Amino acid sequence: MALACASQGVAAEASAQPQPMPLPLPPAVPAPQDVPFGSTIALSVDGTDLARHILSMKETIPLPTRIAQKGGDFVLLYPMWLPGNHSPSGTIDQLGGLTVKADGKIIPWLRDTVTVSAFHIDVPQGTKQLEVSYQLLTPVSPKVGRVVMTDTMENVQWSAVSLYPAGYFTRQIMVHPSVTFPAGWSYGTALRSDGTGAGSKVSFQTVSFNTLVDSPIFSGKYFKKFDLTQDDKVSVTLNVMADQPQDLAATDAQIQAHKNLVKQANILFGSHHYAHYDFLLALTNKLGGIGLEHHQSSENSGPRGYFTHWDKTFGMRDLLAHEFTHSWNGKYRRPDGLWAPDFNTPQRGTGLWVYEGQTQYWGYILAARAGLMTVPQVKEALAEVAAVYDNRQGRQWRPLIDTTNDPIIAQRSPESWRSWQRSEDYYSEGQLVWLDADTLIRKLSGNTKSLNDFAKAFFGTNNGSVVTSTYNFDEIVKTLNAVQPYDWAKFLHERLYNTSTHAPLDGFTRGGANVVYTEKPSEYVKSYSDLRHVSDFMFSLGLTVNKKGSVSDVLWGSPAWQAGVTRDQDLVAVNGVSYDPDALQDEITTAKNKDAAPIELLLRDGERYHTVSVTYHGGLRYPHLDGNTQLLDTMLAPLGAQKDAAGSAAGK
Template sequence: MIPRGAGRVARGRSEVPFPAIAAALCLLVSTLAAQAPRPVEYRLSFPAPQHHWLAVDVRFPDLEDAPLHVRMSSASPGRYARHEFAKNLIEIAFTGAGGAPVQVDRRGPAHWEVAGHGGTVRVRYRLFGDRVDGTYLAVDATHAHMNAPATLLWAEGLEERAARVTLARPEGADWNVATQLFPTGDPLTWTAPNLAYLLDSPIEFSDFALRTFTVPDPADPAYRPTFRVAVHHAGSEAGLAAYVAAVESVVRETVPIFGEFPRFETGAYTFIADYLPAASGDAMEHRNSTVLTANAGLDSPGSRTRLLGSVAHEFVHAWNVERIRPRSLEPFDFTAANVSGDLWLAEGFTNYYGALILQRAGLVGLAATLDRFARVISTVTNGPGRRLRSVVEMSRMAPFTDAATAIDPTNFRNTFISYYVWGEAIGLGLDLALRERTGGRATLDDYMRALWQEFGRGGDDVPGVVARPYTPADAEAVLARVAGDAAFARDFFARYIDGREVPDYARLLRQAGILLRPVAPGRASLGALPLGGGMRVVRSTAYGSPLHTAGIGRDDTITSFDGRRVASASDLRRLSGSKRPGDRVRLGFRRLGRNMETTVTLAADDRIEIVPAESTGASLSPAQQAFRRSWLGSRQ
């Protein structure tokens, strides 16, 4: 809804007749400048930060006579469920020109219609916020951590207006601002060229540690964007230094995938990290920044490594999602849930690169990466949700699953597989399949770079607006071109993206001298055992699993297996492990106080592991060594 109008302005501008004489253009520009309405002004103050609220004073000047529709967002880019940010308003008051009263009609939970304003509307409100993450708002004695849609009211029809945001420090606080907003001469005043950019700009206002580095663009060494790492944490200087060094190596390892950096509009990209005991684990992408939050410290290497996965994932988003953007998410609707069938590519491929970049940069070991891929492949291959929906349909479930809350139970263990995980599995499969198909001439990196060149780069004349979003048909057409093989692209999309098949990972991984194999070949299993204390089933049994097929459900208590009493999950595992897949066994259980019996058919143990061939005593062929280097080795 918002950026569409801004896009029209951009196209209109380019239609100014080029041969017009310079004087006329100057006159036109100065006339336009004279007529340009003043920006929307936001003033943020924090009179009692320890009580978790802030005060906002907004002025919408130079309005036409019509009523102004003021809104609080119900969605935030990068979060796909609805979030009602208006629920935390403490109080709100509206006035018109000269402080005169206005007529206010509450049109919805987050929508006010303001009439009789005389050309200016001023809104003053207080807002409670106590969640440190990438979506919400947190104010406390140490900081104000603000996601813009959770904090700032806005008005319909003013989407193309610039905005100015001025912050006032709490008394005695030595706080500074970390944000992707545009700087001014005043360190506490920042601007945005339009509403889409404003609402995409989180603000951390605290006594954070700031480190910066620059990295030359590989395609244009004169372009050296600055990377700012603003960290609000309680750890040591040494931990911070190690973290910042790792962030730099993530940046250096990511850029070769796309061949160049995006043109960050302010010349800088900002990592805003809050690693605090009160923080929730989260990470959120923005156009020229990211917010990273966790209840974790920087001082132990293991903890740092866990944080770096999010760093890599979010930095990939500076290309994939922020600029290579699906049409289903552009323009973003701040008043409703945004449904996209493309999150397998937008989030899933980003997840795959999060893992791959850490591996290529040497920030994790091979065993950890292969364990992760084994979990990903296993979740997708064995996940009951795959019987029901494709990854495109899973993407469209994001409004129900992405930090969405509900008080009635869901059955997502059976009906949903995360598009992050399934999309990562597809990214892995496509990378290996492209390399196999083309003898290593084309890779997923080439695919991402081709998407970047066609849809991501350029078109930056309106910051915050993606001029050329892609469709699923575009994504397939680019794959056909990169593979040099339209039939391959059609087949891949039909089977693994629109369909519900999984690639043959064992064959694909063998190219790199890596083995995918069952953990316990030939062993019988009852599958996952959703048992609580004792033998009571505490969750839905998995669709298609032996227990589910035998009719066992939540609140049944298993009492015997093959005529023997069982008292623990390990009893069940031991007894079922002594049978063969396909064996039929009597299973006793108690339901609503009655003893009952059913017959269960044992399945094959479906656990898998992925290991380097050399760990089994085999040696790698030169082709396998070269494949592995090209895939997992550093590209710097």
């Protein structure tokens, strides 16, 4: 009875206590308006502090008349929604030392409590301009993040080193940028010098903030430029920096392949959408890896032996073709959900299966047509893609279209079970969808049309224009139907929105090819594995192992998965003998005998050791294409010799 009375008393006291209510949100940051900012911002970057990996910036920002006359709240934004990242991944955590001055006096700033990339400045009446200084405290090692400064090179990305005024479309904000490089260094960028710099300082022509962010810089001690310009006289340059000077030793034939890339892209799209184009390529083991598109340039990294070990590095040589394609697909033509008025407005990635998926397709095609990869190498690469996505069981619960949300969901962080979670599958499974579409167009048209025709019709409009042209799903379907009538809406919907057991492999089977598995890895698998320092047992035991002996991936549902193996466990021993990739291959081969004992793996998980038994008798398995690959051969052949860019001998 006493307990009941006590409970009633507590209830009465609680009912008398005020309940918490939500705190009102602060006033919204000014929304972007399509009006000129009015004055030019001066932005200078000091890139000479290599030892501490620090970039130091100064901005002079003339204030709008209304703020200068009356004073009040003026908001600066740090870019967060970055082009090509498809997510709010701006490196605001690296921003430091922010100081705002006017007329030599410090003005306090206050970070917005909701939009943490916004900085409020209470401007005194009569202030005409602000002097803003800050640093970017870039990662000093890969453990902290992507390294952008080393003793021989640096990568300046303007989105990371700039603040811009809120309330304007960024195409309406003009900036006069400059950079001070280490003495004696060269640089590459889509920006052009205005000729006023002195010493190691380079002053660039005034551009819009959009163009600035879209024009990163590679600078290095060991640097070489190669001219790739074609007969149209539109300047294209391959800017290469390297850890060591000997890594720049390219042959004429290798540079010709890069020239062929420009030629084949121009033929394919029948246009260009840049006033000039600069490939930025870092051959490095020190600078953080990158592959990022821009309208008139691209940031790329490759192994030190990109040129000097040409026969071994082809496993990544579709990268430049991929990023170059983005000048047309992604930068010029862009899904409407991925266009935004500034760099802090959220984007929607539903169209990434075109933006990235079709670009992935053309990256492989153009690499073969240019000679950056051979036709057999690209066919081996396609076989690997087909096998990876056909064995990815996550497709049974998650449709491809949902993976276009992954840049926001996962922020490209490591995943425990990628084959089940699916990650950003719109890249390479999207590639398979477009291979399927290409072969279907060829079949339906009697080999008179192909996806080449779609590329020219869809991406080739407004030749020479660098103004973004947005599109939606209906326009894709309309253009496909103009090339070859078919129920393309149904075709795409089935592959994008439905779950399935298998990957869309009709692009192979329609021409008579099939994915088969043999005990011998393809040359592509060898190159790919060497470049990424992994041993590939994905289609046998169901795992890959990195060069340190740590399990780097486990295939959902595989024998290794069934045995309880997870990624990031150290593979210490196999059947009682210290782990060695060749020895594990031998054990897998021996276990082909159906009476063979399970393969015993000794694993270390932190401080704990345990042994698992993997029951598997299938032998080594690596994907290859078998059957009739003539259609693929035709699709990968260079354009230009035939009358119709759709693809010559497709029907022969």
